[in-house]
Amino acid sequence: MTSAPLLIGLPEAGWRTYDIERRMHELLAADPSLEVGWPDTLWPVLPDKPLSAARTAMAQFAHLNGFVRPTSLQVIETELLAMVRDLLGIPDEGGLTLTVGGTESNFLAVKGALFRSRERGLGGRPNMVIAATAHPSFDKAAEELGIEVRRIPADAEFRADVAAMSDAIDAQTILLAASTPNYTHGTLDPVEEIAAIADERDIWFHIDACVGGCLLPTLKRITGAPWTTPFQFPGVTSVSADLHKFGFTPTGISTLSVKSADLIRHHSFRISVDDSWPFRPYARTGFTGSRSGAVLAGAWATLVALGQDGYEEIAHSILEGADAFASGIAQIEGIELVAPHECGVIVFTSVDEKVPVDQLASALEAGGWPAMLAVKPDRLQFLLSPLGRPMYESFVAAIATAVERIRAGESIASAGLNTYGG
Numbered sequence: 237m238t239s240a241p242l243l244i245g246l247p248e249a250g251w252r253t254y255d256i257e258r259r260m261h262e263l264l265a266a267d268p269s270l271e272v273g274w275p276d277t278l279w280p281v282l283p284d285k286p287l288s289a290a291r292t293a294m295a296q297f298a299h300l301n302g303f304v305r306p307t308s309l310q311v312i313e314t315e316l317l318a319m320v321r322d323l324l325g326i327p328d329e330g331g332l333t334l335t336v337g338g339t340e341s342n343f344l345a346v347k348g349a350l351f352r353s354r355e356r357g358l359g360g361r362p363n364m365v366i367a368a369t370a371h372p373s374f375d376k377a378a379e380e381l382g383i384e385v386r387r388i389p390a391d392a393e394f395r396a397d398v399a400a401m402s403d404a405i406d407a408q409t410i411l412l413a414a415s416t417p418n419y420t421h422g423t424l425d426p427v428e429e430i431a432a433i434a435d436e437r438d439i440w441f442h443i444d445a446c447v448g449g450c451l452l453p454t455l456k457r458i459t460g461a462p463w464t465t466p467f468q469f470p471g472v473t474s475v476s477a478d479l480h481k482f483g484f485t486p487t488g489i490s491t492l493s494v495k496s497a498d499l500i501r502h503h504s505f506r507i508s509v510d511d512s513w514p515f516r517p518y519a520r521t522g523f524t525g526s527r528s529g530a531v532l533a534g535a536w537a538t539l540v541a542l543g544q545d546g547y548e549e550i551a552h553s554i555l556e557g558a559d560a561f562a563s564g565i566a567q568i569e570g571i572e573l574v575a576p577h578e579c580g581v582i583v584f585t586s587v588d589e590k591v592p593v594d595q596l597a598s599a600l601e602a603g604g605w606p607a608m609l610a611v612k613p614d615r616l617q618f619l620l621s622p623l624g625r626p627m628y629e630s631f632v633a634a635i636a637t638a639v640e641r642i643r644a645g646e647s648i649a650s651a652g653l654n655t656y657g658g
Contacts, residue, residue: 449477
């Protein structure tokens with residue numbers, strides 16, 4: 237914690253720049269070191285080159301509002317959209333919307349499915365069918381839009397159970413959703429099989445690729461896997477993908493892509509002066525109005541700084557780190573992976589009743605390795621970062637040491653662990 241007292245109101249006199257900078261450095265110094273990497277258990281660590289480029293761009297565009305879009309931001313956004321389309325493999329006929337985060341992206345997909353169902357004259361209360369591992373943003377959207385949520389238990393590898401999802405569909409089902417990967421366990425849902433059901437029954441099928449959307453295409457390319465974009469499956473309607481996760485851009489930007497640009501109308505809004513607002517016509521795509529020009533510029537700078545070769549280098553490093561971690565964990569008695577690593581998320585647990593997972597998390601935290609505790613089943617989860625094999629070997633060694641301390645009966649103080657959305 238910082239030694240300076242917390243502000244409890246607006247200062248009587250404005251601070252000098254020197255004092256502001258000193259306070260910011262003091263606050264950052266209280267955080268775990270980025271050299272270790274694990275402070276970003278919820279977010280992958282940004283490599284130095286794109287981070288530096290993004291900071292420079294954000295400083296240059298900090299005063300601009302993406303709502304107004306002066307010429308400079310128009311060019312930035314146009315080029316950013318083109319790069320994202322290339323990165324995610326969005327077809328020429330598809331549409332792309334920038335959002336402020338994955339929750340907005342998923343919300344717009346749900347809204348699109350609802351509005352399309354209304355165009356088709358669907359009566360009664362609509363429902364969506366999703367896996368138990370799907371992100372809570374779907375429930376949040378459903379609560380706002382009056383949609384029933386049918387969460388279906390996942391299979392033994394925490395993937396969507398296709399047969400069970402199919403059985404839950406009825407005439408009021410407007411949306412199916414899958415994750416690539418799910419945030420909870422890091423496994424990929426069987427997209428192709430769910431897409432086939434959606435295509436056959438003409439239901440909006442959304443893929444939540446907020447975690448893996450920017451990483452998966454590169455992983456597929458460098459490993460020779462048979463598919464690189466979900467839009468190659470006819471039943472896929474929309475895909476959400478965060479740029480601020482494995483796109484490594486500054487926080488505050490995600491995407492929603494749709495298979496056909498005309499579907500954008502379902503998540504757009506327009507009001508004319510003849511309707512009710514006596515000013516001028518107002519039209520927005522997406523939910524938000526004002527947005528930070530700095531974040532747009534930071535995202536643009538990140539992508540141009542990395543390029544295709546930069547993303548491939550990151551993907552190789554993440555695969556190398558995952559291999560080092562998985563092989564190291566296998567050598568620690570009583571510790572094992574909960575699910576296979578497939579796209580940037582690693583989940584492990586203790587199967588030794590003498591080593592409770594919460595104590596393991598606290599021991600790691602005390603040793604300078606922040607951990608995020610998850611439940612059902614109890615486990616530790618983190619996102620992989622391109623930190624190199626030695627860092628992951630050091631992390632495995634820290635886990636082994638923590639296990640030894642707990643088995644030796646050392647008193648482990650409960651730590652304030654990282655939480656997600658708590």
